[in-house]
Amino acid sequence: MDSRIERLSSQGSWRNSREINVGNVPYSVRDVFITAPLIAGLNVYLVGGTGEGKTQLANDLAGLFGDSFCYAEGRPDFEPSELLKQLNLDLKGKVSDRELVTLTENVNKALFYVDELNRCPPIVMNYFFNFFDGKLLHQGKVHRLGKDGYAVGFASGNIDDGAYVGISETDRALRDRMHLIVKLDDPQFCTTEEDDGFIFDTKKDPRATAPLSGRDALDDILALNNEFRCREVPAILPALGVYFHKGLDYLETSSRHSKRALDLVWPNGDGIKKDTDESKIMPLSKRAILSAISLSQALAMIAESRGHNVNDSALMFLDSLRFTVPYSGVLAPDFVHNEKSGDVYAAYDAVMERTRREFNERKESLEMGIAFAQHGVKEEPLLDKITTVSETNRWTPVRRYVERLAEKPSSDTGRVDDIRKELGKWLIN
Numbered sequence: 001m002d003s004r005i006e007r008l009s010s011q012g013s014w015r016n017s018r019e020i021n022v023g024n025v026p027y028s029v030r031d032v033f034i035t036a037p038l039i040a041g042l043n044v045y046l047v048g049g050t051g052e053g054k055t056q057l058a059n060d061l062a063g064l065f066g067d068s069f070c071y072a073e074g075r076p077d078f079e080p081s082e083l084l085k086q087l088n089l090d091l092k093g094k095v096s097d098r099e100l101v102t103l104t105e106n107v108n109k110a111l112f113y114v115d116e117l118n119r120c121p122p123i124v125m126n127y128f129f130n131f132f133d134g135k136l137l138h139q140g141k142v143h144r145l146g147k148d149g150y151a152v153g154f155a156s157g158n159i160d161d162g163a164y165v166g167i168s169e170t171d172r173a174l175r176d177r178m179h180l181i182v183k184l185d186d187p188q189f190c191t192t193e194e195d196d197g198f199i200f201d202t203k204k205d206p207r208a209t210a211p212l213s214g215r216d217a218l219d220d221i222l223a224l225n226n227e228f229r230c231r232e233v234p235a236i237l238p239a240l241g242v243y244f245h246k247g248l249d250y251l252e253t254s255s256r257h258s259k260r261a262l263d264l265v266w267p268n269g270d271g272i273k274k275d276t277d278e279s280k281i282m283p284l285s286k287r288a289i290l291s292a293i294s295l296s297q298a299l300a301m302i303a304e305s306r307g308h309n310v311n312d313s314a315l316m317f318l319d320s321l322r323f324t325v326p327y328s329g330v331l332a333p334d335f336v337h338n339e340k341s342g343d344v345y346a347a348y349d350a351v352m353e354r355t356r357r358e359f360n361e362r363k364e365s366l367e368m369g370i371a372f373a374q375h376g377v378k379e380e381p382l383l384d385k386i387t388t389v390s391e392t393n394r395w396t397p398v399r400r401y402v403e404r405l406a407e408k409p410s411s412d413t414g415r416v417d418d419i420r421k422e423l424g425k426w427l428i429n
Contacts (some may be wrong), residue, residue: 002305004220008035012060013209015195023316025303036298039224043153044131045178048185054156056208064215068110074120110147118157132177179291181327187225234313235370241289246397249283267332281351296320373406
């Protein structure tokens with residue numbers, strides 16, 4: 001068991017011991033929403049009603065990052081200059097060496113936390129776009145944020161006024177930069193009765209507990225992030241990424257067969273079927289797909305450190321999408337509100353049902369097809385089980401990806417015969 005991971009996952013003043021199953025592996029809420037994102041360097045936006053502990057979570061994170069923590073509280077009259085003052089970027093002329101040192105120390109903060117993000121005016125949100133991307137533009141210069149190339153952003157927001165699901169481009173761009181967006185007080189993620197009882201029994205002050213001293217874990221976080229970056233991405237995940245970015249864009253009867261081509265009228269334009277998920281979900285952005293891949297691999301690191309065998313990377317990825325997709329803005333609002341009574345997670349489950357079913361039907365063929373392709377071989381019987389050449393559908397981009405993969409130079413052809421032996425009679429059937 002990795003003591004560094006357990007240190008990040010241990011309960012602090014913010015408690016939530018509810019169990020979440022991802023890829024058939026049990027995790028705590030803290031594992032999924034704190035430890036894994038910190039390992040992978042993923043931005044997290046926690047939304048929910050007041051009094052659910054989001055400020056307490058900020059204090060816990062401050063304890064982990066110590067002096068490398070930058071905090072901002074959002075409000076309607078927030079000014080961009082306040083951010084610059086926190087980083088001492090309002091220095092003019094940089095008149096002394098000490099000021100230069102102070103500037104560098106502040107820009108090198110590794111965690112940026114914004115409380116009540118949805119209350120900030122759009123101009124401030126634009127600054128936060130860059131903060132969450134690990135940079136800041138000031139006086140015509142790009143200042144890289146973070147330490148040793150590592151910077152991560154956490155934010156929280158109250159959702160009573162619905163600001164987090166606005167339809168403006170600013171809102172969508174911000175949601176895309178927040179790699180995970182989770183409704184923290186949803187029944188599947190909220191604290192257990194035991195958590196509540198412990199808090200009510202031991203805490204006398206309704207205010208958030210101050211950051212605990214002696215919990216600085218920045219060196220552990222940086223080391224784990226470096227190990228995470230060295231992990232090899234399982235071969236099945238890029239193929240699934242192609243499906244969600246290109247395949248999910250497919251429209252069967254429109255002239256250009258593309259949701260993106262009709263994005264100004266989607267989901268109500270001509271050629272968009274109302275009885276399928278064509279009118280219910282847009283294709284995922286590359287950023288969203290990479291976020292789910294990274295989250296799944298960070299969760300795999302946590303599982304492996306506890307002795308679990310992570311044998312199904314695809315399932316881990318598909319389950320991880322639950323934390324990156326529902327509030328990302330790709331689900332049709334009318335579908336969520338009219339057909340699922342505003343339950344975003346129920347809407348997500350409904351649109352994912354077809355994808356999971358179709359993937360399970362193709363999973364073995366896709367995995368073996370990729371194995372052949374990595375050795376320079378297009379195994380047509382396997383590719384035809386993904387989708388045939390004569391068909392054009394949402395799996396066509398995936399087949400093309402595997403075919404292109406087979407065209408890349410390969411120095412090892414010996415494994416091909418071994419794979420064919422493993423297939424045996426299955427290929428013939």
